Amino acid sequence: MIEIEFRNVGKSFIDRQTNQPRAAVTNVNLSIRSGEVVSIIGPSGCGKSTLLNMGAGLYLPTAGEVFVSGEKVTKPVRKVAFMLQKDLLMPWRNIRANVALGLEIDGASQQEQHRIANELLAKCHLKGFEDHYPYQLSGGMRQRAALARTLAVDPQVLLLDEPFSALDAQTKMVLQQDLAKMLFEKRRTALFITHDLVEAIALSDRLLVMSERPGTIIEEIEVNLPHRDNPLERRKLPEIGPLQGRLMELLKVGKEESAELH
């Protein structure tokens, strides 16, 4: 079953200088099967976040259509969870209450909220920190809590916008491992944005490469490597180097006309 589909999608924003619409993305077609993990990579400003915002129903396309589970997206969709680079934890709620936020909004009993939040915090290696406040945690721990909060409502679809980019390399790899395991075990569908080429290869079934603004998909690459549930193992495979090389070629990394990556 196709879980996420973009059909000829375009999105323009009003350019502040000219006061005219200017395309951010154009003619984007993609379909992601249920249980698939797909990464989008592309130069800075090519419209990756714009695509995710349309998938989440936060922006509406100016051309084409977006579907989640076969239904046209016209507003934020309940079964879709969004995770960003910023953890966006509420400073006045402890970690358990932050994780339980979506459950509270859904009307779950307090007992149920605590049970699910505690369980997820343990899975995300935050057992013992349930009563701590965000300011008492490191950046990596806060991002773990944000991951637990994203998972608490048990979303079918996860849209992840550079969720680990602010973390140090080791913390990042451990979190990728947790995320990959969970996505694999629960057969969740994910669309992932990253500037880290090896991260994209380590986590994904498929890679979509975008052009510069106005962004469109210029290449689709099947990763076709084992260990999608174990990115630490996948990182060790010899095939990683050539795949990374191919992505660097497509993104013109190191070339004179190279698009800025960050």
Ligand SMILES: Nc1ncnc2c1ncn2[C@@H]1O[C@H](COP(=O)(O)OP(=O)(O)OP(=O)(O)O)[C@@H](O)[C@H]1O
């Ligand atoms: N709400 C908005 N209003 C006006 N322009 C916008 C808006 N959101 C995005 N844009 C513009 O659309 C283009 C694409 O932005 P977007 O954030 O989607 O790119 P990106 O590929 O995610 O960038 P990065 O890799 O740097 O995070 C940019 O030029 C940006 O300035």
